[in-house]
Amino acid sequence: MRLLLNLLLLITLITTNAFAQDAASLLKQGQQLAAKKDYPAAIEKYKSALAAEPDNARANYEMAFALFASGKGIEGIPNLEKAIQANTNAAFTAASYSLMGSIYGNAKQLPKAIAAYKNGIRADSTNQRIYYNLGIVQYRSKQYADAEQTFVSAIKRDSADAGSIRMYALTTFHENKRADALLGFCRFLQLEPNSARSKEAFGNLQNILQRGTLPAEAGYQPTSATKAEAFAQNKIITKALAGFTTRKYASPTALLTAQLKELYAAFGDHYRYSAYYNKLAQSGKFETFVRVISQSSLPENARWVTENADKVAELDSWMKGK
Numbered sequence: 546m547r548l549l550l551n552l553l554l555l556i557t558l559i560t561t562n563a564f565a566q567d568a569a570s571l572l573k574q575g576q577q578l579a580a581k582k583d584y585p586a587a588i589e590k591y592k593s594a595l596a597a598e599p600d601n602a603r604a605n606y607e608m609a610f611a612l613f614a615s616g617k618g619i620e621g622i623p624n625l626e627k628a629i630q631a632n633t634n635a636a637f638t639a640a641s642y643s644l645m646g647s648i649y650g651n652a653k654q655l656p657k658a659i660a661a662y663k664n665g666i667r668a669d670s671t672n673q674r675i676y677y678n679l680g681i682v683q684y685r686s687k688q689y690a691d692a693e694q695t696f697v698s699a700i701k702r703d704s705a706d707a708g709s710i711r712m713y714a715l716t717t718f719h720e721n722k723r724a725d726a727l728l729g730f731c732r733f734l735q736l737e738p739n740s741a742r743s744k745e746a747f748g749n750l751q752n753i754l755q756r757g758t759l760p761a762e763a764g765y766q767p768t769s770a771t772k773a774e775a776f777a778q779n780k781i782i783t784k785a786l787a788g789f790t791t792r793k794y795a796s797p798t799a800l801l802t803a804q805l806k807e808l809y810a811a812f813g814d815h816y817r818y819s820a821y822y823n824k825l826a827q828s829g830k831f832e833t834f835v836r837v838i839s840q841s842s843l844p845e846n847a848r849w850v851t852e853n854a855d856k857v858a859e860l861d862s863w864m865k866g867k
Contacts (some may be wrong), residue, residue, distance in 0.1 A: 567593075567594075567597045568594045568595075568597040568598035568601055568604065569594075571590050571591070571593045571594035571597065571604075572590070572591070572594045572601065572603060572604050572607065574590045575587040575588075575590030575591045575594065575604075575607060575611070576607060578590060579607065579610070579611055579614075582614070584611045584612075584614050584615045585615065587607075587611045588608065588611045588612065588615065591604055591607055591608040591611060592608070595608065599627075600627060600631045601631070602627070602628045602631040602632040602637065603628075605624040605625065605627045605628035605631070606624070606625065606628040606637070606640070606641055606644070608621060608624045609621030609622070609624040609625045609628070609641075609644060609645075609648070610644060612624070613644065613647065613648050613651070618647075618648035618651055618652060619648060619652055621644075621648060622645065622648060625641050625642075625644060625645045625648075628641045629641050629642070635668050635669045636669050636672070638665075638668040638669070639665040639666070639668040639669035639672050639675060640665075640672075641665075642661050642662065642664045642665030642668060642675075643661075643662065643665045643672070643674065643675050643678060645661040645665075646658045646659075646661035646662040646665065646675075646678055646679070646682065647678065649661055650678075650681075650682050650685075655682055655685060655686045656686075658682045659679065659682050659683065659686070662675055662678055662679035662682065663679065666679065671702065673699055673702035673703045673706065673709075676695055676696070676698045676699035676702065676709075677696070677699045677706070677708060677709050677712070679695050680692045680695035680696040680699060680709070680712055680716070681712065683695055684712060684715070684716055684719075687719075687762065687764050687765040689716050689717075689719050689720045689765065689767070689771075690720070690767075690768060690771055692712070692716045693713065693716045693717055693720065696709050696710075696712050696713035696716060697713065697817070700713060705736060707733055707736040707737040710729055710732050710733045710736065711729075711730075711733045711737075711742060711746060713725075713729045713817075714726050714728075714729025714730045714732075714733055714746065714749070715749075717729060718730075718749055718753075718759070719759070719762070719765070720767060720771050720774075720775060721759065721767075721775040721779065722771070722774055722775050722778050723753045723775070723778050723779055723782055724778035724781060724782060724808075724812055724815075724816050724819070725778065725816055725817060726749070726753060727750060727753045727754075727782075727808065728812070728816055728817060728818040728819055728822060729817070729818070730746045730747075730749055730750045730753075731750070731805070731818070731822060731838060732818050733746050734746055734747060734750070734837075734838035734839075734841075735834065735837065735838055735864070738837050738838055738840055738841060738850075739840055739841050739847070740841065743841035743842075744841045744842055747838070747839060747841055747842045748842070750838075753782070754786065754801075754804050756782075756783070756786065778816075781811050781812065782808065782811075784811070785807045785808050785810075785811040786804065786807065786808070789803070789804060789807075796845075797839075797843055798835060798836060798839065798843065798845070798846060801835055801839060802831065802832065802835045805822075805826065805835065806826045806831070809822045809823045809825075809826045810823060810826070825863075828863065830856075830859060830860045830863050833853070833856045833857060833859070833860045834860055836849050836850055836853075837850060837857060837860065
């Protein structure tokens with residue numbers, strides 16, 4: 546009898562071991578197929594892996610990702626729920642919630658996307674990308690005040706992330722907080738001066754300098770605090786730019802240089818990036834800065850940047866030192 550029990554135990558251990566090995570092998574095969582973007586074949590491998598080991602956290606996550614990449618993201622939500630329950634690793638849990646947020650966001654279930662990203666941040670508050678993703682969904686939901694703070698959190702975790710800075714600038718622009726927006730666009734253009742996004746950012750910068758207005762947005766109701774801050778910022782800008790309607794400048798670059806210098810001085814150190822740009826405006830690097838941030842829209846400055854690589858390098862060095 547004892548021999549029979551030992552034999553049964555041995556068979557059980559061998560069978561369990563074989564299933565675990567099969568699951569690991571199938572998971573690896575699925576990952577290799579997914580790397581080649583052969584998601585249908587990868588999904589079949591993950592199904593087999595999960596048949597052998599239903600609570601395998603990695604297999605459940607990979608299945609959800611493959612389904613999302615195949616346009617079937619909602620089908621992967623149960624897999625992500627299992628992946629979250631089956632592991633204790635904070636970074637993995639955060640990644641699972643982040644993928645869940647992307648799935649819900651893609652399906653336009655924005656409140657669920659926001660909840661998933663917030664759960665991801667609770668699991669791992671160091672994950673900069675989750676803050677960025679959460680901010681995007683809040684922005685899409687016209688929750689601009691929340692989005693602004695979320696992008697600030699993303700920037701604190703990666704001060705050189707051009708995408709987060711761009712979205713911070715766009716968010717404050719929609720809040721009509723134009724000092725914050727102008728400084729944010731300047732920072733973005735300094736980091737990413739020559740791309741399709743740069744052209745858009747420079748256009749928004751010019752809108753602020755030319756005192757353009759944004760149409761009222763359906764579904765957006767700014768708080769009284771946001772309205773008051775927007776009014777205060779716009780009052781500073783209006784006063785600083787008042788004299789430019791009658792002044793003549795030799796070139797668009799000369800005009801932009803004068804406008805930014807005037808505004809940076811008026812902003813003092815009251816806003817994000819304002820103290821930094823006030824210092825830059827008083828340095829010998831300011832002309833280079835203006836040419837760099839406008840090169841996507843002013844051809845003469847694109848040429849200047851190419852011909853003055855040494856001065857651009859000096860500006861980059863100054864930036865790193867600050």
